[in-house]
Amino acid sequence: xxxxxxxxxxxxxxxxxxxxxxxxxxxxxxxxxxxxxxxxxxxxxxxxxxxxxxxxxxxxxxxxxxxxxxxxxxxxxxxxxxxxxxxxxxxxxxxxxxxxxxxxxxxxxxxxxxxxxxxxxxxxxxxxxxxxxxxxxxxxxxxxxxxxxxxxxxxxxxxxxxxxxxxxxxxxxxxxxxxxxxx
Numbered sequence: 379x380x381x382x383x384x385x386x387x388x389x390x391x392x393x394x395x396x397x398x399x400x401x402x403x404x405x406x407x408x409x410x411x412x413x414x415x416x417x418x419x420x421x422x423x424x425x426x427x428x429x430x431x432x433x434x435x436x437x438x439x440x441x442x443x444x445x446x447x448x449x450x451x452x453x454x455x456x457x458x459x460x461x462x463x464x465x466x467x468x469x470x471x472x473x474x475x476x477x478x479x480x481x482x483x484x485x486x487x488x489x490x491x492x493x494x495x496x497x498x499x500x501x502x503x504x505x506x507x508x509x510x511x512x513x514x515x516x517x518x519x520x521x522x523x524x525x526x527x528x529x530x531x532x533x534x535x536x537x538x539x540x541x542x543x544x545x546x547x548x549x550x551x552x553x554x555x556x557x558x559x560x561x
Contacts, residue, residue, distance in 0.1 A: 381444055381475050381551060382421045384414040389421075390428055392439040392483060396496065397449060403497045404456035408449045409560045415444035417475035417551075420542055424478065427528035434520070435485050441496045441538060442479040445472035446553035448561050461535050462499040471545035478530075479538045482521050490517040496538050505537050 386393055396402045398412030416424060420443075431437060445453075450466040450473050457463050464470035471477035479497075482490045493510025494503045502509045505518060518537045525532065530540035542548070553559050 380418045381415040381556070382418050384416055384421060384424065384440065384443060389424060390432075391424075391437060391480075392487060394439055394441060395443075396441050397445070397453075403499065404452055406452070406456075408452045411558065411560055413556075413558055413560055414440055415475060415556070416478065417444075417542070417548060420476045420478065423529040423542065427524050427530065430524045430527055431482070434524075436482050436490075436520075436524075437485070437487075438480045439483045439487075439489060440478060440480045442472065443477070444475040444551065445470065445477075446556075446559075446561055447473050447550065448553060457499055459499060462497075462503075469546075469550045471541035471548075473550050474545060474548040475551050476545045476548050477539060477541040479536075480521075480540070481538055482517060482524075490520075492517055492521075492537055494537070503536055503538075505532055505534050 393414050395409060395412035395414060397408040400407055447466060450470050453463050454466050481492060491514045493514030501507060522532055525540045531543045533539040553561060
């Protein structure tokens with residue numbers, strides 16, 4: 379299997395896997411034992427993004443990465459809107475280990491203003507929304523620039539979501555393949 383575990387010590391990131399809490403769009407704990415995994419190519423792209431953010435005095439907080447199919451179904455059942463949640467019958471870049479949901483944080487660990495919260499399924503969450511503050515727009519474009527320079531593609535409807543290019547070319551990864559199951 380080609381998934382690697384992302385840890386704060388190894389990657390210099392903060393990790394707050396929101397689907398391991400009730401504070402997510404489903405209102406339920408989805409990950410019983412949350413672990414942050416990425417495909418090895420995505421992990422290398424994350425390392426590059428961390429390297430590019432560091433001189434700017436910025437770091438990343440990760441909200442989600444690899445997501446088991448069972449979790450994709452839980453999200454789809456809570457919000458069956460393909461604008462914000464991939465249909466689990468097709469799979470998602472997350473269920474392939476090649477997507478990451480994240481934000482920028484400053485050197486004190488405070489999240490930068492992005493105009494909406496993570497997983498807010500509203501038009502203001504779109505990358506190009508001008509219905510958020512100028513500061514939020516600038517922060518989104520900083521995040522976009524870092525991530526694209528590191529080899530990530532963005533998803534236009536969610537400022538927090540990035541995936542490897544050609545993400546659907548990667549195979550689905552089932553939870554049974556994990557060293558430590560999440561659900």
